[in-house]
Amino acid sequence: MANLSVNIAGVTLKNPVITASGCFGFGREYEDFYDISRLGGISLKGMTAKKRLGNPPPRIAETPAGMLNSVGLQNPGVDAFLRDDLPYLKTKDTVLIANIAGSTVEDYCEIASRLADSEVDLLELNISCPNVKEGGVAFGVSCEGAAGVVRAVKRHARQPLLVKLSPNVTDIVSIAKAVESEGANGISLINTLLGMRIDIERRRPVLYNNVGGLSGPAVFPVAVRMVWQVANAVKVPVVGMGGIASAKDAIEMMMAGASAVQVGAAMFSDPMAPVKIIEGMESWLSGHGIADVGEIVGTVRPWS
Amino acid sequence: MANLSVNIAGVTLKNPVITASGCFGFGREYEDFYDISRLGGISLKGMTAKKRLGNPPPRIAETPAGMLNSVGLQNPGVDAFLRDDLPYLKTKDTVLIANIAGSTVEDYCEIASRLADSEVDLLELNISCPNVKEGGVAFGVSCEGAAGVVRAVKRHARQPLLVKLSPNVTDIVSIAKAVESEGANGISLINTLLGMRIDIERRRPVLYNNVGGLSGPAVFPVAVRMVWQVANAVKVPVVGMGGIASAKDAIEMMMAGASAVQVGAAMFSDPMAPVKIIEGMESWLSGHGIADVGEIVGTVRPWS
Amino acid sequence: MICREFEIVSRQEPIPGVFDYKIHCPELVAEASPGQFVHIRCGERSLRRPISICALDRGTGELRLVFEVRGEGTRELSHLAAGDRMDILGPLGHGFELLDPGARAVVVGGGIGTPPLLEVARHYGERCQAILGFRSVKNVILDQDFASACGTVVCTDDGSWGVRGTVLPALEAALQGFCPQIVYACGPKPMLKGIQELCARYPVRCQLSLEERMGCGVGACLVCACKTRAEDGQENYAHVCKDGPVFEAQSVVFE
Amino acid sequence: MICREFEIVSRQEPIPGVFDYKIHCPELVAEASPGQFVHIRCGERSLRRPISICALDRGTGELRLVFEVRGEGTRELSHLAAGDRMDILGPLGHGFELLDPGARAVVVGGGIGTPPLLEVARHYGERCQAILGFRSVKNVILDQDFASACGTVVCTDDGSWGVRGTVLPALEAALQGFCPQIVYACGPKPMLKGIQELCARYPVRCQLSLEERMGCGVGACLVCACKTRAEDGQENYAHVCKDGPVFEAQSVVFE
Numbered sequence A, B: 001m002a003n004l005s006v007n008i009a010g011v012t013l014k015n016p017v018i019t020a021s022g023c024f025g026f027g028r029e030y031e032d033f034y035d036i037s038r039l040g041g042i043s044l045k046g047m048t049a050k051k052r053l054g055n056p057p058p059r060i061a062e063t064p065a066g067m068l069n070s071v072g073l074q075n076p077g078v079d080a081f082l083r084d085d086l087p088y089l090k091t092k093d094t095v096l097i098a099n100i101a102g103s104t105v106e107d108y109c110e111i112a113s114r115l116a117d118s119e120v121d122l123l124e125l126n127i128s129c130p131n132v133k134e135g136g137v138a139f140g141v142s143c144e145g146a147a148g149v150v151r152a153v154k155r156h157a158r159q160p161l162l163v164k165l166s167p168n169v170t171d172i173v174s175i176a177k178a179v180e181s182e183g184a185n186g187i188s189l190i191n192t193l194l195g196m197r198i199d200i201e202r203r204r205p206v207l208y209n210n211v212g213g214l215s216g217p218a219v220f221p222v223a224v225r226m227v228w229q230v231a232n233a234v235k236v237p238v239v240g241m242g243g244i245a246s247a248k249d250a251i252e253m254m255m256a257g258a259s260a261v262q263v264g265a266a267m268f269s270d271p272m273a274p275v276k277i278i279e280g281m282e283s284w285l286s287g288h289g290i291a292d293v294g295e296i297v298g299t300v301r302p303w304s
Numbered sequence C, D: 001m002i003c004r005e006f007e008i009v010s011r012q013e014p015i016p017g018v019f020d021y022k023i024h025c026p027e028l029v030a031e032a033s034p035g036q037f038v039h040i041r042c043g044e045r046s047l048r049r050p051i052s053i054c055a056l057d058r059g060t061g062e063l064r065l066v067f068e069v070r071g072e073g074t075r076e077l078s079h080l081a082a083g084d085r086m087d088i089l090g091p092l093g094h095g096f097e098l099l100d101p102g103a104r105a106v107v108v109g110g111g112i113g114t115p116p117l118l119e120v121a122r123h124y125g126e127r128c129q130a131i132l133g134f135r136s137v138k139n140v141i142l143d144q145d146f147a148s149a150c151g152t153v154v155c156t157d158d159g160s161w162g163v164r165g166t167v168l169p170a171l172e173a174a175l176q177g178f179c180p181q182i183v184y185a186c187g188p189k190p191m192l193k194g195i196q197e198l199c200a201r202y203p204v205r206c207q208l209s210l211e212e213r214m215g216c217g218v219g220a221c222l223v224c225a226c227k228t229r230a231e232d233g234q235e236n237y238a239h240v241c242k243d244g245p246v247f248e249a250q251s252v253v254f255e
């Protein structure tokens, strides 16, 4: 049996497979399918300081090998999470990552403070949500914006801080470096690419929000490229995601430089996807005589 | 029979379907399949002032609903084109679009000058090729870079100038506006998204160039979104491309705001794709009682 | 909740473009109740397709699904033949609340919204009245099934079959004459809105089965939002896959 | 050049993971010549898969293809059964140049590189010698077909069948003893490089069939680049799909 455990910013995960934020709620929905303690970690639904209703429906559209969503951070707010969901989640043996979002720097700081005394293991700063009008991705598309929010949040956060980057940028590397230099303990990427679909019979965007975030296998090559670029430019660990649907995809992402991976849209077609990926990685590693999953991280050798 | 003809920057195309640059060579290869005079236009393989060898192979990788390429602008140079290919192409009744690329602003100007007296109908300034080390996309990712090369080329160009934008940017709209204000007569988008695939058995990038340009249906939602954003922000016509594989895709792109479309990767799985798209558009329009394809351009009504 | 491939026992096309499948899935049938739905994988497509449970045969372990081809996914599903396997996730959501069978009920189905009501009609039997609305005679489905379960009125917009007009006049007549304790409805939004308004004027409970585009189908992704209003007037987005697809009519906000 | 679906006449799996198909496509067979290839659509995958023409039966109009499952696309293709249809684009590229059948030829095939050489062997018949190399006895394919066409030597790396070792010693012996006018080879790059070097030392012409990842298959996208050197020493990227897959050995630059 290969060792699958990995360490991200000082936190040990029993395996590198994390369910992606927004695709796994607060964990309850999938417990009928498998024991969620088998997961390396759970990145929880994006939370804001106050409850948010999210965007009007339709909020989802199918695309070739992918999907668009425009949920817009619907969530009960951090206090309801602490009261209603965290106690349940703490009965599970898996790493909990609180994905936090806000409209202002103060919002982000407030949530980080509220979570400081809680039992979540890691924070994931979502500066890349394309589906909200204020804040969100606005912080994630410039080095100054990203650095500013990280600097402020670091003062309030007790847990190690992952920063989740938007792929809708010209230069992902400089943003990654900017947040690293402000003390980010890890970088997760990619959030969704901004896309649009139109219902040609109605001549209306499929999504009520007109545009939404593209995820699923379609974006996988973009995600691998960005993880590779960022992992080669920063020293902190990188959590890779975007289109991972199989153990081989997860291994590819780790060879590109990710120390752990997140799985999102793949769960919609197969609820068992995370478990199959964990098992598939185990057997691939064993089959290749690799004792520790850490040995493959960042091992792709560029041609030139 | 619906009228399919469209006008792009003063040039009339018999229908809005153009084969995309780099995917149709200089036209000879597909004449065994159909009469290429049926095409609205041909965007020719990217040309440089001097012959270019391109990148070492492998130059292509398959991805979910898409592909990566890293050809790197292999081409015989503008003089060989004028001598060996243009005379043949002029025997065809279709609009010829010269896609031009360079490493320096001077390169671009030189090609534009060489083509000024030729019988090509339109120029398409490729400031978005992700597969060359110098120039190419470097001009396409900043407003200043893009504006600078357009300004210079406009002084040498006799034909109307389309500018082909890179999707690998934070703000496509401001780049579109920048090139419009320097006199671009139209905007074509999107070029390919930068991506990567890794052969996990060899632990090597599949492409010798490590990274390459993503195209095909996977990128369609990103392309529709960018076309919609740009078409709403500029007055010049937009030529839309990226993942178009069916008549419905072409119609969706036109409703998003494109006055014409280009078809690339779809031809690799079906050489007849452009003809099927032309025929499919005709019958969709007729079936919907629409007399002129121009009536659908930009007609998507946003929800909010 | 189960997610796996099950064998298709039979496939029919009662009217062009509408397909009627029976699938052998005893475990799923054992868990399921009327008004719930299943989420079906369509080949390599990224999203499953939600389809209501039309009938449950606890004896044979067969699930019946009736769906219309609307787009590419349902077209692909409709190519499956008897003997093929269908990848099904379910049963999902909250179904209809069935009162004591002694109560009187009206079910109102519009078009392809009729299937989920069949088991409800069977539950109440003679104490149920079914009102089924279709565009035209060539769109009529399941009328025989309903007729053999309960009193059934068919309405068509063009009068080519049964009563001419929408289901609303027939429902109003039933509310006045048949005096049901409860109305169950499924169909297009404008119809459901009409039923909601109509029932609000009578002392009758009303449950609506709603549709919304879905991702996960289990309540984890929050895409299938539907606006609801609590008793205190507060608006919220509930989720069709988990809180629904069946909602109390007065809690639904049609936008 | 043709692009359409043709019916599969038969499917065999001579050794595990290698598939041998016959497809009825008279128009394509009429146009095709040995060493050319076809480009096959694999379901919804974005890229076709290039496969060499193994045999052409002008009488029955049947095309024979022999391929190994390497990845997902060839796996999908291998699921096609007799009676199914295969979407084929072809014939493509430049095949082998066949000399007057009076000439003597040697064909050298390595592993899954042997299929395109079968028609060449048949062209020369007894005046041909085939040298086929495989890893081990369990990888041997087409040896019977070659043996019934021409003199055939099989080599295996582990000596489990035929001569132990690579094809190179057998080729050298043939160059010295059999004195062919021309050598044709297809197989893995290291083997082709060895043959190129060996033949350069003898007064013999040599044609190599190369592989490269492909997009369009017709010369339009320029992805299938292969470095070549002209007589004046100038290097260039030629394209396997259009300028090849068969190249004169001395023009190929192995990198």
Ligand SMILES: Cc1cc2nc3c(=O)[nH]c(=O)nc-3n(C[C@H](O)[C@H](O)[C@H](O)COP(=O)(O)OP(=O)(O)OC[C@H]3O[C@@H](n4cnc5c(N)ncnc54)[C@H](O)[C@@H]3O)c2cc1C
Residues within 6 Å of the ligand: A061, A062, C037, C047, C048, C049, C050, C051, C052, C053, C066, C067, C068, C069, C070, C071, C072, C073, C074, C075, C112, C115, C116, C210, C211, C212, C213, C214, C240, C245
């Ligand atoms: C709870 C529930 C029960 C349903 N029961 C039935 C039933 O019993 N019989 C039946 O014929 N139809 C039913 N529908 C509607 C059915 O799900 C859609 O017609 C179907 O998803 C359309 O898929 P498509 O591939 O044909 O369309 P496409 O347009 O190709 O689908 C694209 C995407 O939009 C979604 N979508 C499109 N239309 C709808 C819709 N009306 N509702 C929800 N999602 C949609 C698809 O699921 C898919 O994700 C039900 C819907 C829901 C939510």
Ligand SMILES: Cc1cc2nc3c(=O)[nH]c(=O)nc-3n(C[C@H](O)[C@H](O)[C@H](O)COP(=O)(O)OP(=O)(O)OC[C@H]3O[C@@H](n4cnc5c(N)ncnc54)[C@H](O)[C@@H]3O)c2cc1C
Residues within 6 Å of the ligand: B061, B062, D037, D047, D048, D049, D050, D051, D052, D053, D066, D067, D068, D069, D070, D071, D072, D073, D074, D075, D112, D115, D116, D210, D211, D212, D213, D214, D240, D245
């Ligand atoms: C001209 C030519 C003739 C060929 N003839 C034969 C034959 O007769 N029998 C046979 O078994 N194989 C042949 N091959 C090799 C065959 O094309 C590959 O094994 C096949 O494409 C692999 O596809 P896959 O889906 O199994 O692999 P994947 O790894 O899933 O393929 C991914 C992509 O890489 C390409 N690719 C992967 N390996 C190769 C390769 N070696 N050559 C070219 N493209 C590759 C695929 O075509 C596809 O585009 C030939 C190749 C060429 C270029």
Ligand SMILES: Cc1cc2nc3c(=O)[nH]c(=O)nc-3n(C[C@H](O)[C@H](O)[C@H](O)COP(=O)(O)O)c2cc1C
Residues within 6 Å of the ligand: A020, A021, A022, A023, A045, A046, A047, A069, A071, A073, A099, A126, A129, A164, A190, A191, A192, A214, A215, A216, A217, A219, A241, A242, A243, A244, A262, A263, A264, A265, A266, C215, C221, C222, C223
């Ligand atoms: C329905 C949906 C909701 C999402 N919500 C969030 C969110 O709240 N916070 C966040 O950081 N990312 C969110 N994401 C992005 C995912 O976490 C992930 O970055 C992205 O989907 C790419 O991974 P995938 O291709 O595996 O889905 C959401 C994605 C989807 C599909």
Ligand SMILES: Cc1cc2nc3c(=O)[nH]c(=O)nc-3n(C[C@H](O)[C@H](O)[C@H](O)COP(=O)(O)O)c2cc1C
Residues within 6 Å of the ligand: B020, B021, B022, B023, B045, B046, B047, B069, B071, B073, B099, B126, B129, B164, B190, B191, B192, B214, B215, B216, B217, B219, B241, B242, B243, B244, B262, B263, B264, B265, B266, D215, D221, D222, D223
């Ligand atoms: C093999 C290949 C070569 C290309 N070469 C060029 C080029 O020379 N110049 C250019 O502007 N775009 C080039 N492109 C980009 C296409 O013209 C087009 O913008 C892109 O592929 C998106 O369209 P598609 O999804 O229909 O392929 C190339 C694309 C491919 C796949």
Ligand code: FES
Residues within 6 Å of the ligand: C213, C214, C215, C216, C217, C218, C219, C220, C221, C222, C223, C224, C239, C240, C241, C242
């Ligand atoms: S579909 Fe995911 S919450 Fe309803």
Ligand code: FES
Residues within 6 Å of the ligand: D213, D214, D215, D216, D217, D218, D219, D220, D221, D222, D223, D224, D239, D240, D241, D242
């Ligand atoms: S595959 Fe397109 S040029 Fe060879």
